[in-house]
Amino acid sequence: MAGLPVVDFHSHILPRMDDGSDSVETSLAILRESRASGVDLMVSTSHYYRRNETIESFLARRSDRLGQLLPLLDGTCCGIIPGAEVAFYFGMDDDAGLDGLCIGDTRLLLVEMPFQSWGTYEINTLSSLCFDRRFTVILAHYERFAEFQKGNRLYEEVLELPLYVQINSGSLTSGPHTKKWIGMFRDGSAHLLGSDCHNLTSRPPDLIRGREAVGKKAGEDVLERIDRCAAALLLGEKPRRRSL
Numbered sequence: 172m173a174g175l176p177v178v179d180f181h182s183h184i185l186p187r188m189d190d191g192s193d194s195v196e197t198s199l200a201i202l203r204e205s206r207a208s209g210v211d212l213m214v215s216t217s218h219y220y221r222r223n224e225t226i227e228s229f230l231a232r233r234s235d236r237l238g239q240l241l242p243l244l245d246g247t248c249c250g251i252i253p254g255a256e257v258a259f260y261f262g263m264d265d266d267a268g269l270d271g272l273c274i275g276d277t278r279l280l281l282v283e284m285p286f287q288s289w290g291t292y293e294i295n296t297l298s299s300l301c302f303d304r305r306f307t308v309i310l311a312h313y314e315r316f317a318e319f320q321k322g323n324r325l326y327e328e329v330l331e332l333p334l335y336v337q338i339n340s341g342s343l344t345s346g347p348h349t350k351k352w353i354g355m356f357r358d359g360s361a362h363l364l365g366s367d368c369h370n371l372t373s374r375p376p377d378l379i380r381g382r383e384a385v386g387k388k389a390g391e392d393v394l395e396r397i398d399r400c401a402a403a404l405l406l407g408e409k410p411r412r413r414s415l
């Protein structure tokens with residue numbers, strides 16, 4: 172859309188940071204391929220696992236990897252906004268260091284929920300992150316948890332919290348439920364798109380394919396709403412979540 176950046180809100184593009192890019196060369200290739208396809212900004216959301224390391228250690232590693240990559244960027248590459256994909260952990264809402272994992276200079280926190288049936292503890296923790304800690308929570312790839320939540324009312328009820336929902340572009344172009352996920356963008360219950368790219372092959376930077384699916388099946392106005400939402404969130408605003 173004119174004037175609005177195209178943002179990939181979920182990616183693993185830092186070299187040797189997690190199970191994403193395996194080298195500086197791969198990182199540059201991803202950034203160039205994305206830029207050539209029409210993406211302006213990539214939010215770099217490296218995995219953070221509390222069981223593996225402290226937040227301080229993660230941030231030091233991330234700073235080192237960014238330091239390797241940033242001097243090499245040129246006009247053929249997407250811009251990078253540092254962040255994290257924070258895997259849900261017990262007591263995370265009491266962790267004072269969590270602020271350091273927010274995206275850029277915002278209060279945006281991308282949370283990867285457990286790959287199991289969610290209970291009241293998980294929902295209460297998200298609620299605490301939203302209301303007590305005042306994070307703007309983004310649920311990473313909401314659609315990937317569906318198979319673990321069959322019959323679990325909390326999977327729908329979590330959407331009543333004042334949080335935002337990110338869906339992977341690949342889930343809009345293949346798989347049995349593409350209509351359902353595109354429908355969530357249409358009705359305003361999903362808000363952000365990410366490629367969740369890890370490499371150039373098996374998990375590539377395919378944001379544009381997902382955008383094309385949204386534009387074609389839900390309409391260009393829905394695509395524009397996604398872009399407006401992404402831009403507003405990165406500016407620290409809290410855009411309206413529902414279109415209805």
Ligand SMILES: [Fe+2]
Nearest residue numbers: 181182256367
């Ligand atoms: Fe991811």
